[in-house]
Amino acid sequence: MKPRINVIWNEIYCKRCLICVEVCPVQVLSLERNEIEEKDGCIRCYQCERYCPDIAIEVMDEKGRG
Amino acid sequence: MDRSYKELLKLRRFPHTWCPGCGIGAVLKNVAMAIKELDWNYKNTVAVSGIGCSGRMSGYMNLDAVHTPHGRPLTAAETIKTVRPDLNVIVLSGDGDLGSIGGNHLLHTSRRNPNITVFCNDNEIYGLTGGQAGPTTPKGTKTLTSPRGEPYSPLRLGRILTQQPPYFYARTSVYHLNHFKTCIREALLWKGFSFVDIISDCIELNGRRLGFKTAYQMFKWFDQRFHIVEGERDHLQEDELGIAKALVEEVPKPAEKIEVKPEIPIESLKPFTLEELQQFDGSGGKPIYIAYKGKVYDLSGSLLFQGEKKMRCHIAGKDLTKDIDIAPHGEDLVFKFPLVGKIEG
Ligand SMILES: Cc1ncc(C[n+]2csc(CCOP(=O)(O)OP(=O)(O)O)c2C)c(N)n1
Ligand code: SF4
Ligand code: SF4
Ligand code: SF4
DSSP: OOOOSSEEEOTTTOOOOOHHHHHOTTOOEEEETTEEEEOSOOOOOOHHHHHOTTSOEEEOSSTTOO | OOOGGGGGBOGGGOSOSSOTTOTHHHHHHHHHHHHHHTTOOTTTEEEEEOSSSGGGGGGGBSSEEEEOSTTOHHHHHHHHHHHOTTSEEEEEEEHHIIIIITHHHHHHHHHHOOSEEEEEEEOSSBTTTTSBOOTTOOTTOOOSSOTTOOOSOOOOHHHHHTSSSSEEEEEEESSSHHHHHHHHHHHHHOSSOEEEEEEOOOIIIIITTTTOOSHHHHHHHHHHHOEEOOSOBSOOOTTEEEEEEEOOOOOOOOOOOOOOOOOOOGGGSEEEOHHHHHHOBSGGGOOBEEEETTEEEEOTTOGGGSSOHHHHHHHTTSBOHHHHHHSTTHHHHHHTSOEEEEEOO
């Protein structure tokens, strides 16, 4: 699995509802083999974090950490 | 990004019980954020819930919480607010709980206007029990109990709660996030009964039957059905998201007319002796005078004496100081009549 550069994902809290995947304006998130993956190009808009009903995804505060 | 709202959630109980994509998680999270922003905490805030999937919310709040019988969160909340007005009281519950079995409490609690805030997760269905049509299910919706489409019109919570001031009714949705946050915040700050009707998704037991594959598809459907209206509103149409609020209309009291009688200096009053006074007993068309505390008043205009000869004889032409002082409001009554003279000596 590719490391996630901008988002932290909590696989225990996550219920794979795909809201983050669908809300991301640049479609960099996807569910691959039951895990949320992040492709290149995140614009750090925080939409995934704001919409996740399970507090399972967070955008890292400093760019490039992880 | 400020994530301190997590202090208000019992994260050790996460992942929470709701289905993937259920809107209740969003309600819980955003209410927690707003409470944290206002610096409310476990010491000054109580959360109350009823029964249903939505009713599980208070159990995830790091606050003193009450999980009441079905339909009764408002009764508990109003009671808490009555005995402990220093506490902030919030209600987290569902449209079925608040609108159908608890509908009567909604009518009367809102009427009494206690300072509590209600967050109603309005998923237009009975979620917990398996997807039966509830009070807010739109007409025509296919549900477990209405496979050919719900035949009845829904309860219009917005109309009921805005029927007479004071009121605060906001309708928002879990998709219209900024609007949602504004409504939560304004409702928490409102002094009096405030109600936030949050259009939310029950993807598992409502959405799927309606043909939606994901919660986000339902969000898009909310976006088609509703639009945000800005500014101060008295009422909301059924397809509008916004805030309808009104304060008590203060009826201005008519200012009491106080007639100021010009003070007549006692020296300029006409002097009467008690014998002279006796002449004015109303007989033969004469005026009726009485004396009170050394002054003479003309009682001819009094209804008491119209035609009543007996009464007239009893009172007219006499010094009534003693009688009037023991009568209730006697003095005020006498002062209404014209002052015509003073008693000599
Ligand atoms: C006295 C009583 N009657 C009926 C029930 C069954 N019941 C449990 S939850 C519920 C409906 C809840 O609907 P809603 O408030 O919309 O919550 P949701 O599950 O949709 O979030 C009903 C009818 C009950 N628990 N108690
Ligand atoms: S929105 Fe949250 S719970 Fe849903 S798939 Fe994304 S991370 Fe998981
Ligand atoms: S921060 Fe914005 S761009 Fe980045 S993954 Fe989340 S939604 Fe997509
Ligand atoms: S049944 Fe519906 S309301 Fe209940 S948790 Fe699942 S999606 Fe949410």
